[in-house]
Each structure stands twice: as C-alpha cells, then as structure tokens.
Amino acid sequence: MVFAPDTEVALRSVVNLINTAANGQEHLATVEDLDGFLAAEGFTGSRTWDQAELESIRRLRGELAELWVAEEAAAAETVNRLLREARALPQLVKHHPWDWHLHATTPEAPLADRMSTEAAMAIVDVIRSKEMDRLLVCAAEDCDAVVLDLSRNRSKRYCDTGNCANRAHVAAYRARKAVS
Template structure:
C-alpha cells in the first residue's frame, strides 16, 4: 500500500470524476447522472440535486484535472486554495461501513466543497510523498483520460475508461507483424 486506504479511495474518485469528461464525452449531463456517480463512488453527505450543484462539481472537475499535469508547486497552490475555500478543519471520523478516515468539512457542506476538500486532502499526501509522477494522462494516442498509478513498479500507463491498453498493444502487434519483425 502506497497511501492510506482513504487517500487511495479519494484519489480513485478524483480520477473517475475527471474521466467523466474524457475523450470529448460528457457523462455528467444531469443531476441524476451526478447522483448515480456519487452513489457508485459511495460519496456521503447531503446532496441538493440541482443544476447549480452539478455546475459546481463540473468546475471542480476542471480544477482537479489541471493537477494531473501541474508541477508540484502549482499543485500545492491549488490544493491549498481548495482547503482554504472550504475552511477545512480535518477530523478523524468513522461512519457507515468506513473505518477511521479524515473529513475536513461537515456532511452538510455543499457537495463540490466536500468533494474538493476530500480530493485536496488526498493530494496533500501525494505531494508530501513526492509522488506527483503517479498522476498521469493515458498513454494511448487517442485518449486524454487520466491515470492514477498505484502499482509498485510505477508501470501503469493506460486508463480504465475503455480498452486503451489492449487497443495499443494489438496495434503494435499488427505493426510488427506487417513489417515482418515477428
């Protein structure tokens, strides 16, 4: 395990949120789709279910997506801004089926604020651990989805949004076969 379990869960949620807009597709077009996303991610707390809430989550998504290509200093600045905006006050909590983990906002805080704070808290660990290189963009030429590499040998190159790894490997195999290299 590279990071604490709650940090890894939060980072995966960030990846999944960013990738709701990968490759020119938008999969958060309604409050209902946002609700389904939050359920799939097991995200707790209040939800308004409004267009304004959806818009604020999309703004947060753009902010978080910029971190995947940011340097450490820029990432730290964004993380600090997210925490400041939420007036974050980290506390250890235990609820539902989750064991002890950090929350830095109340369950009643606005959704985008809670999501941003959770992401920021997870990214604090990434930055402090000097692991920004684990935040990547998919290596497939035709994909702009983000990747979180939690592998021991830092070898994850492709996203989980489709079959980018398989497509790339098949194309390379076919190119080798066509050139007579195999």
C-alpha cells in the same frame, strides 16, 4: 499499498470524476448523472439536487483535471486554495464501512466543498510523498483520460475508461508481425 486506504479511494474518485469528461464525452450532463456518479463513488451528506450543484461539480472537475497535470508547486498552491475555500478542518471520523480516516468538512457542507476537500487532502499525501509522477494522462494517442498509477513498478500507462491498453497492445503486435 502506496497511500493510506482513504487516500487511494479519494484519488480513484478524482480519476473517475475527471474522466466523466474524457475524450469529448460528457457523462455528467444531468443531475441524475451526478446522482449515479455519487452513488457509485459512495459520497454521502447533504445535497441540493439542482442544476447549480451539478455546475459546481463540473467546475470542480475542471480544476481537478488541471491539478492532475500540474507541477508540484502549482499543485500545492491549488490544494491550499481548495482547502482554504472550503474552510477545511481535518478530523478523524469513523463510519460504515470505514475505520478511522480523515474528513475535513462536515456532512452538511456543500457537495462541491466536500468533494474538493477530499480530493485536496488526497493530493496533499501525493505531494508530501513526492509521488506526483503517479498522476498521469493515458498514453494512448487518441485518449485524454487520466490515470492513477498505484502499481509497485510504476508501469500503469493506460486509463480504465475504454480499451486503450488493449488497442495499444494489438497495434504493437500487428506492427511487430508486419516487420517479420
């Protein structure tokens, strides 16, 4: 394990949120799409279930996509701004199915604040651990999805949104066969 379990969960949620707009496809087109995303990611707390909430999450998605590829200093600046805007106040909490972990907003805070704060808190760990190089963009030429490399040997290069790794391996195999 590279980071604390709740940090890894939050980072994976960030990847999944950013990748809802990967490769020119919009997977958060409706409030219902957002409902499905939040259910899959296990987000709880208050909701407004309206277009404004959906738009706030789409804006957050864009900010997180920029943060994902930012230099360390710029990432720290963005993280600090996100935490400041959400009036984050880190606290230890325990609720099903999680043991003690950090929350920095209340369940009543707006959804975008809760999501941005969780993302920011996770990126804080990434920055402090000097592990920004684990936040990647898919190595496939035709893919712009993001990748979280939690492998021990830092070998993950392709996203989980499609068959990027398989396509790259098949192409490399065919190229080797064509030479021989």
